[in-house]
Amino acid sequence: MMEIEEANEPQGCNGMVYAHLAWKDVNVMVTLNNGDTRNVLEGLTGYAEPGTFTALMGPSGSGKSTLLDALSGRLASNAILSGKVLLNGRKAKLSFATAANVTQDDKLIGTLTVREMIYYSAQLRLPDRMPLSEKRTLVESRAQLLKWVYKIVLIRLLGIGTCAVLAEEKRGDASAFFVTQTVLSVQRGRTVIASIHQPSSEVFEQFDRLYLLSGGKTVYFGQVSEACKARYIFSTKSSLNYILKGQPGAQGMGKGQTTGIYCMQPYLVFLNSARDHHFQSSNHWSHGNNFTS
Numbered sequence: 001m002m003e004i005e006e007a008n009e010p011q012g013c014n015g016m017v018y019a020h021l022a023w024k025d026v027n028v029m030v031t032l033n034n035g036d037t038r039n040v041l042e043g044l045t046g047y048a049e050p051g052t053f054t055a056l057m058g059p060s061g062s063g064k065s066t067l068l069d070a071l072s073g074r075l076a077s078n079a080i081l082s083g084k085v086l087l088n089g090r091k092a093k094l095s096f097a098t099a100a101n102v103t104q105d106d107k108l109i110g111t112l113t114v115r116e117m118i119y120y121s122a123q124l125r126l127p128d129r130m131p132l133s134e135k136r137t138l139v140e141s142r143a144q145l146l147k148w149v150y151k152i153v154l155i156r157l158l159g160i161g162t163c164a165v166l167a168e169e170k171r172g173d174a175s176a177f178f179v180t181q182t183v184l185s186v187q188r189g190r191t192v193i194a195s196i197h198q199p200s201s202e203v204f205e206q207f208d209r210l211y212l213l214s215g216g217k218t219v220y221f222g223q224v225s226e227a228c229k230a231r232y233i234f235s236t237k238s239s240l241n242y243i244l245k246g247q248p249g250a251q252g253m254g255k256g257q258t259t260g261i262y263c264m265q266p267y268l269v270f271l272n273s274a275r276d277h278h279f280q281s282s283n284h285w286s287h288g289n290n291f292t293s
């Protein structure tokens, strides 16, 4: 595992600064309305490197959104973070130019077309000093990404030198596959962490690493390829399908069925997939502790 204290300094490449993200012993405690406190994340450690695509998975309520919020500095006011989150080896507040976070409830303007939404978002997020012509060029180049995807909604745009933020509604695995492909094709050194609920094996295999949570704890962190070798969980080529079908309380997912995935492309990307109806039972995940890498 990468030494968090020795994470690389930012490197320039075509004007882009790489984002080495690391987190160590991250705990998040929330204060409930009745004054009680509750640990939502406990002792999470991991990292995400430039040019890699990390799938953040786990049952509903396992802490995926909270981890993304913790990493991107967007925790709710009743939540307290302890532990370290380092960007390029330093504690850093992530900015729009560095990181983007697509949440499950991003608001869109329904009367605008996708292209208009991109322009609108660009006006808000890109710096005033950038000439309008440059903004237009940037937006148009990002808009080209939309051509493959069945239904894409732009949520947020980028900082300087970054590209569009895409969000994919969960409308079938073909869409998710194309969205994943699109992200991979333009990833170019960016650091992507995607919360994803229910990928098919085809989509899952597009990811480099899996970060699997259960009950706020890490169940597995490692290469997707290694996870697939862990026979108890991932015994078939339809790796994730097996998890869903083979565990009590889980609803099955056929090969090629729906997945929800959100995609976007600043340097450091946090993606949060839409809530879905699967993984209703989290109990079975707690038996998977022997898979922690």
Ligand SMILES: Nc1ncnc2c1ncn2[C@@H]1O[C@H](COP(=O)(O)OP(=O)(O)OP(=O)(O)O)[C@@H](O)[C@H]1O
Residues within 6 Å of the ligand: 030, 031, 032, 040, 058, 059, 060, 061, 062, 063, 064, 065, 066, 067, 076, 078, 079, 275
């Ligand atoms: N600010 C908060 N205050 C109180 N409870 C919280 C807060 N944030 C998260 N929780 C609780 O922590 C648990 C984890 O929530 P989180 O949204 O991170 O899970 P998740 O894995 O993203 O779930 P889903 O897949 O359903 O989106 C849930 O039980 C949630 O109710």
